[in-house]
Amino acid sequence: MNTDTSPRPRMTRQRREILDALDTRDFRSAQSWHEHLRADGSTVGLATVYRALQALADTGDVDAVVSESGETLYRRCEAGEEHHHHLRCRSCGKAVEIDVPEFEDFAHRIGDAHGYGDIRHTIELTGICPECAAAGRG
Amino acid sequence: MNTDTSPRPRMTRQRREILDALDTRDFRSAQSWHEHLRADGSTVGLATVYRALQALADTGDVDAVVSESGETLYRRCEAGEEHHHHLRCRSCGKAVEIDVPEFEDFAHRIGDAHGYGDIRHTIELTGICPECAAAGRG
DNA sequence: CCTGATTTTGACAATCATTCTCAACAAGTT
DNA sequence: AACTTGTTGAGAATGATTGTCAAAATCAGG
Ligand SMILES: [Zn+2]
Ligand SMILES: [Zn+2]
Ligand SMILES: [Zn+2]
Ligand SMILES: [Zn+2]
Numbered sequence A, B: 001m002n003t004d005t006s007p008r009p010r011m012t013r014q015r016r017e018i019l020d021a022l023d024t025r026d027f028r029s030a031q032s033w034h035e036h037l038r039a040d041g042s043t044v045g046l047a048t049v050y051r052a053l054q055a056l057a058d059t060g061d062v063d064a065v066v067s068e069s070g071e072t073l074y075r076r077c078e079a080g081e082e083h084h085h086h087l088r089c090r091s092c093g094k095a096v097e098i099d100v101p102e103f104e105d106f107a108h109r110i111g112d113a114h115g116y117g118d119i120r121h122t123i124e125l126t127g128i129c130p131e132c133a134a135a136g137r138g
Numbered sequence C: 001c002c003t004g005a006t007t008t009t010g011a012c013a014a015t016c017a018t019t020c021t022c023a024a025c026a027a028g029t030t
Numbered sequence D: 001a002a003c004t005t006g007t008t009g010a011g012a013a014t015g016a017t018t019g020t021c022a023a024a025a026t027c028a029g030g
Helices: A013-021 A030-039 A046-058 A101-113 A130-134 B013-021 B030-039 B046-059 B101-113 B130-134
Strands: A062-066 A072-076 A085-089 A095-098 A117-128 B062-066 B072-076 B085-089 B095-098 B117-128
Touching (some): A013 A046, A030 A046, A101 B117, B030 B046, B030 B072
């Protein structure tokens, strides 16, 4: 059987630029990343940014969370990082990675207890970071 | 000062119908609740359903969660119920309320540790309920 | 019950994030 | 260089949600 169904993506100028932009490790929407890129002189298209971020999220190279307003926010994940969660600033997107070890088991136990299978969980902490609080934002 | 800024909403036929429909205590999108209502003979408009659900969510009479696809799902909350979380079926919306007492404190401790204020948290467990699993859905 | 002040409704337009379309383009191969 | 095939980007399309506003309904008062 051939399990290599998807060839590795080609390294284009756009993909490079997007990867570079992601070094600013904050949570931002695809549109926001696009603005940043254009502001930096890039001519990359919005659709391309969406496609790249989704592809990266699929491979686990970036984290994606859905904000309270329903937008999807993306952030580069530390290489080789394991499953984890975030404490994110609702104002600027700055995030800290957190572990909630006790919860990982708890989730499955609860699922089993109610007969639910294929359990997935979401844990998101949001707040206002020190900088934003000091600046009166948020 | 007058703190009573919002008069209690008028009891209209539409509001009554929506409240009744909510007795089916599953998580459904505004559009889905609207379909149910129409299927039951109601002539309520979509915008009205959106407005009612949002108002109820604001007062805490219904729970609102954002699904992975970004849709907002609503479900009637048990009267007088305190803060809680859910284990929800991704296929049919059936949900069980769960407590995660250990986590409630943890959230604030983590926030303090990083200097983040106005901490909020989201915990959602999703899975496939026994019925859906048996029916091959999901 | 009638009336008027105010709220609510609903058809439809408008928004907004995201996805789709498809012809032009560029990466990587030979 | 020539070719094959994945990638791009402008703009259209989609889908959920919100805004608009005239018509209808609620609920005090009289
Ligand atoms: Zn911040
Ligand atoms: Zn986890
Ligand atoms: Zn189910
Ligand atoms: Zn909680």
